[in-house]
Amino acid sequence: xxxxxxxxxxxxxxxxxxxxxxxxxxxxxxxxxxxxQTLGQGPEFLTYFQNEAQLEKSRLLSDRFSAERPKxxxxxxxxxxxxxxxxxxxxxxxxxxxxxxSPLHFGNGTRLTVT
Amino acid sequence: GQxxxxxxxxxxxxxxxxxxxxxxxxxxFNTWLWYKQDPGEGPVLLIALYxxxxxxxxxxxxxxxxxxxxxxxxNISASIPSDVGIYFCAGQRANSKLTFGKGITLSxxx
Numbered sequence: 001x002x003x004x005x006x007x008x009x010x011x012x013x014x015x016x017x018x019x020x021x022x023x024x025x026x027x028x029x030x031x032x033x034x035x036x037q038t039l040g041q042g043p044e045f046l047t048y049f050q051n052e053a054q055l056e057k058s059r060l061l062s063d064r065f066s067a068e069r070p071k072x073x074x075x076x077x078x079x080x081x082x083x084x085x086x087x088x089x090x091x092x093x094x095x096x097x098x099x100x101x102s103p104l105h106f107g108n109g110t111r112l113t114v115t
Numbered sequence: 116g117q118x119x120x121x122x123x124x125x126x127x128x129x130x131x132x133x134x135x136x137x138x139x140x141x142x143x144f145n146t147w148l149w150y151k152q153d154p155g156e157g158p159v160l161l162i163a164l165y166x167x168x169x170x171x172x173x174x175x176x177x178x179x180x181x182x183x184x185x186x187x188x189x190n191i192s193a194s195i196p197s198d199v200g201i202y203f204c205a206g207q208r209a210n211s212k213l214t215f216g217k218g219i220t221l222s223x224x225x
Contacts, residue, residue: 004157033212042119042203042215043158056212091157093213103148104205104213106157 002026004107006092012113013082020078021110025094032075033104034067035091036060043091043106049075050097082114118142119204121216130225132194136202138216139186144206147180147187148213152201161202162189194223 005024013019025032030051035043046065047057051072061067064082069075079086089111093104120139128134138147146165150158162173164180164187171178177190187206191198201218 006157040124040217042205042217043213045212045214048212093157103146103160103163105160106150108155108157111155 004092004094004105006090006107006110008110009108010111010113012115015084015114016081018078018080019082019112020076021090021092021112023075023077023092023107025074025092026105027073029094029096029105030072031095031097032069033093033095034075034077035093035106037089037091037109038087046077079112082112084114087112087114118214119206119216121202121204121219123219124217125220125222127222127224128194130194130196130223133190133192134194134221135191136189136204136219137186138188138204138206140206141185143184143208144214145184145209146207147178148205148207149176149178149187149189150203150205150215152203152218158203191221194221196223196225199223 007022033048034046037043045058047067049069064080067077089109091109093106095104096102148163149161152158162178167184168182169180175192203218204216205213207213
């Protein structure tokens with residue numbers, strides 16, 4: 001069990017630029033989640049996938065945000081035309097989707113700073 | 116927005132003391148979880164609770180799923196310096212996303 005892996009760990013970008021983050025879930029986990037966390041707050045749900053299907057998106061996920069999981073394994077989260085308000089920690093998590101509510105396991109996140 | 120209430124925002128205890136944290140919700144959850152987060156890292160699962168009234172321990176940690184399914188508590192006994200961090204409760208409904216509280220920052224004085 002290598003855990004959930006996220007890359008990069010840190011990203012600094014200028015306002016208006018596009019950024020893409022990657023998440024590799026735990027290998028046998030078919031559900032993958034993206035959360036965003038700002039200072040002093042708990043993680044807030046953005047979206048989740050079951051295998052390659054994106055099943056739910058939060059209202060926090062504006063049109064500038066897009067997530068994909070093309071082969072049901074790793075996922076990418078892209079933010080277009082970044083704004084300073086996008087600065088946050090972006091967390092990925094995964095879990096098994098069958099047999100009840102198995103717990104989420106989180107990666108160490110990608111910290112985005114938009115200047 | 117977030118629906119889980121954790122207070123106070125910060126707690127300060129002496130090494131060796133026990134500490135208890137509560138989490139309440141205005142709505143019912145089927146699963147309660149407690150996570151700990153260290154600076155610059157993702158939340159790490161401490162305890163998961165799946166049944167109302169369930170009491171579960173993990174070393175010095177004990178957590179309970181409230182019988183109303185709207186609350187949970189976490190106890191840490193005999194605190195040590197490495198217990199420092201942010202403790203989040205999270206609730207989950209069947210096959211749905213996790214909803215987190217704002218977290219409690221725990222400081223342990225040696």
